[in-house]
Amino acid sequence: MNKWTTKILNLFIIFSLICILASCSNTSKKPKYIFMFIGDGMGLHQTHLTERFLAEKANKPGVKILNFNKFPSYGHITTFPTDQFITGSAAAGTALACGEKTSMKSIGMASDKKRKLESVAEFAKKQNMKVGIISSASIDHATPACFYAHQPHRKNYYEISLELADSNFDYFAGGGFLYPDGNPKKSSELDNYGKSESRDTNKEKINSYTNAKNKSYTIIRSKEEFQKLKKGANKIIAINPNLADGESLPYDIDSKKDDIKLSEFTTKGIELLDNPNGFFMMIESGKIDWACHSNDAVTTIHEVLELEKSVEKALEFYKKHKDETLIIVTADHETGGLGLGFTLKGYKSNYDLFKYQNISSEEFAILFDKKMNEKDFNFEQALKMSEQYFGLNKEENKTTLTEYEISVLQKAFADSYKKNKTAENKIKYSGNHPYATANLRILSNKAGVAWTxxxxxxxxxxxxxxxNSSDKFAGYYHNNEVALKIKELLRN
Ligand SMILES: [Zn+2]
Known part of the structure; x- marks a missing residue:
């Protein structure tokens, strides 16, 4: 080899080394801050309904696309569990959180309900990242539970709350514990599974909140205390001072000044969790699902919009840490079989009508039931409530009721007195309030929306x-692959 060949060879070797080093540093650059947003029950139609509603409200054609639907990486995931085709939140949550499809009702456990699965949150914690779990449902509800608990049945709420206190995660926020003094004995389904079956019911149980405090968690229950929380505060369980049904946050459409909203819990999470080792935060909008179980389109829209606001908080953070942040927005399944069309409307729709509903059907049902206890409450007064809360039967709203629709409301009015005790009511309303449900159904159909x-x-x-690494999440694949992809990123 002459002098020149050696020189060129040396240069080539140095150049190759630089290239290898450069590529190594590229692949090892994993996301330092991970946001995983889960809209429970938020299928494509739930967001498109919201997008069309926003456009119509602003008198614009087409849709106003939600910010998270503009993300550069887009795909679809299957949702089915291992033992049937339509999933539930526990099986879907486990797949999303742990990376393995499982059987119905399982929380962080394999299909056999024996083998525990490790969640991405636990995995991140092992890597010294801080971890936050936020939900607008109770904090021991199926979706959040899949990130820190391992139970054969989602209804083991008390056991789930004990696992929460053992998780060592840094920030829990949103709703409270559903059964802090032990699961109720009434659920026969509950007793078929796991720990509850063999639990010693005579032994006095430690309260879930006391237990969490004993494990050095600070419980925050007022907005003032919540606002005072500063960076460095550790092991926090922050609960909205005012809880609705099922220890959840009130629906956004019903929320009051004192309430702490999902977006505020997200902002606080960013403030508390930001640290040199990074964080993993799961934020669940749990009540999109509940609103859809009631077939309540307007409440759904408001829940989606509050989720959008929460994602915006993450986006503000992302703009400051672009190369290090990964934001994922997905759902565990669709709820309600929501269809953006209704046969009697043909090709017409009028989502503008949705602006007239000013209360969730759940809150409406509470008001309606109070009225029902009054002696002289009659159908005429019920109809007035339809006008006041759903904007129905008002000429200027273009919601004049047809004879058929009036008869539907009349029947639902009578059914409301039977509550859900009759088999007929169970089939017709599936445990939902008859009169509220009839109003929702009429409003949806008049707008051109149907529920299956x-x-x-x-x-x-x-x-x-x-x-960071957002391109990995495009495509059509199975829900469990989401967690596998995140784990893979964190392993690098
Ligand atoms: Zn769900």
Missing amino acids: SFYHSASPVPIRAIG
Whole structure:
């Protein structure tokens, strides 16, 4: 080899080394901050309904696309569990959280309900990242539970709350514990599974909140205390001072000044969790699902919009840490079989009508039941409530009721006195309030929206991502692969 050949060879070797080093540093650059947003029950139609509603409200054609639907990476994931086709939140949550499809009702456990699965949150914690779990449902509800608990049945709420206190995660926020003094004995389904079956019912149980305090968690229950929380505060359980049914946050449409909203819990999470080792935060909008179980389109829209606001908080953070942040927005399944069309409307729709509903059907039902206890409450007064809360039967709203619709409301009025005790009511309203449900159904249909179920549907759900490694989340694949992809990123 002459002098020149050696020189060129040396240069080539140095150049190759630089290239290898450069590529190594590229692949090892994993996301430092991960946001995983889950809209429970939020299928494609739930977001498109909201997008069309926003456009119509602003008197614009087409749709106003939600910010998270503009993310550069877009895909769909299947939702089915291992033992049937239509999933539930526990099986879907486990797949999303742990990376393995499982059987119905399982929380962080394999199909056999024996083998525990490790969640991405636990995995992140092992890597010294801080972890936050936020939900607008109770904090021991199926979706959040899949990130820190391992139970054969989702109804083991008390056991789930004990696991929460053992998780060592840094920030829990949203709703409270459903059964802090032990699961009720009434659920026969509950007793078929796991720990509850063998639990010593005579032994006095430690209260879930006391237990969490004993494990050095600070419980925050007022907005003032919540606002005072500063960076460095550790092991926090922050609960909205005012809780609705099922220890959940009130629906956004019903929320009051004192309430802490999902977006505020998200902002605080960012403030508390930001640290040199990074964080993993799961934020669940749990009540999109509940609103859809009631077939309540307007409440759904408001829940989706509050989720959008929460994602915006993450986006503000992302803009400051673009290369290090990954934001994922997905769902566990679709709820309600929501269809953006209704046969009697043909090709017409009028989502503008949705602006007249000013209360969730759940809150309406509470008001209505109070009225029913009054002696002289009659159908005429019920109709007045339809006008006041749903904008129905008002000429200027273009919601004048047809004879048929009046007869539907009349029947529902009578059914409301039977509550859900009759088999007929169970089939017709599936445990929902008869009169509220009839109003929702009429409003939806007049707007050109239809529901096929009071339960979940098997539809695949969208997944969007922005930021570090977001391209990995495009495509059509199974829900469990989401967690596998996140774990893979964190392993690098
Ligand atoms: Zn769900």
